Amino acid sequence: MADPNRWLHRIASLTKHEVxxxxxxxxxxxxxxxxxxxxxxxxxxxxGFCGGGLYxxxxxxxxxxxxxxxxxxxxxxxxxxxxxxxxxxxxxxxxYVFIDKDARALSHLTKVLSDRGYGAEIDxxxxxxxxxxxxxxxxxxxxxxx
Numbered sequence: 001m002a003d004p005n006r007w008l009h010r011i012a013s014l015t016k017h018e019v020x021x022x023x024x025x026x027x028x029x030x031x032x033x034x035x036x037x038x039x040x041x042x043x044x045x046x047x048g049f050c051g052g053g054l055y056x057x058x059x060x061x062x063x064x065x066x067x068x069x070x071x072x073x074x075x076x077x078x079x080x081x082x083x084x085x086x087x088x089x090x091x092x093x094x095x096y097v098f099i100d101k102d103a104r105a106l107s108h109l110t111k112v113l114s115d116r117g118y119g120a121e122i123d124x125x126x127x128x129x130x131x132x133x134x135x136x137x138x139x140x141x142x143x144x145x146x
Contacts (some may be wrong), residue, residue: 013055017067021074028078030089042093045071046140048133050098052108068098068109072118099129099136106130 024045031041048110053066065073083089085114100106113119118126129136 001087010089011033014064017065017070020067021070024071024074025078025081028075028092032082036092038090040091044074044095044097044140046097046099046137047071048137050100050105050109051102052102052105053112054108066109067110068096069116071096081126094125096126097129097140098126099131099133099140101130101132103130 028041033036036049046084049070051066053068055064055066056062057064076094079092082092097105098109100109110122110128112125113122122128128142
């Protein structure tokens with residue numbers, strides 16, 4: 001019997017995750033290119049459909065990192081890359097907001113985060129929200145100006 005805590009997704013999710021990681025790395029690189037004197041870059045990353053953190057590809061029985069773990073890893077990779085050759089490193093001050101309407105998915109994500117060493121960051125730099133993205137977004141995203 002398959003493990004009920006592994007979330008099944010289509011192959012398209014892999015492509016989405018690769019695009020996400022590539023975008024985050026490039027974003028941090030661009031934002032810090034001409035950062036003389038800058039000590040910190042603050043950003044909040046929001047995943048409105050975060051899922052349980054790990055999933056299995058149908059038919060392959062291969063465990064794959066979900067978007068929350070990929071975002072965390074991408075920021076760590078960016079932290080290393082942007083500080084290569086700098087005498088004074090730039091701090092990446094990142095807040096993560098992971099939202100999902102599925103309480104079981106969030107429960108699993110909490111366990112996965114703890115198991116992977118991120119447990120102490122929950123409610124500090126990692127914020128989990130049990131809600132529909134549309135309902136949670138006003139509390140997370142700044143209002144836009146007309």
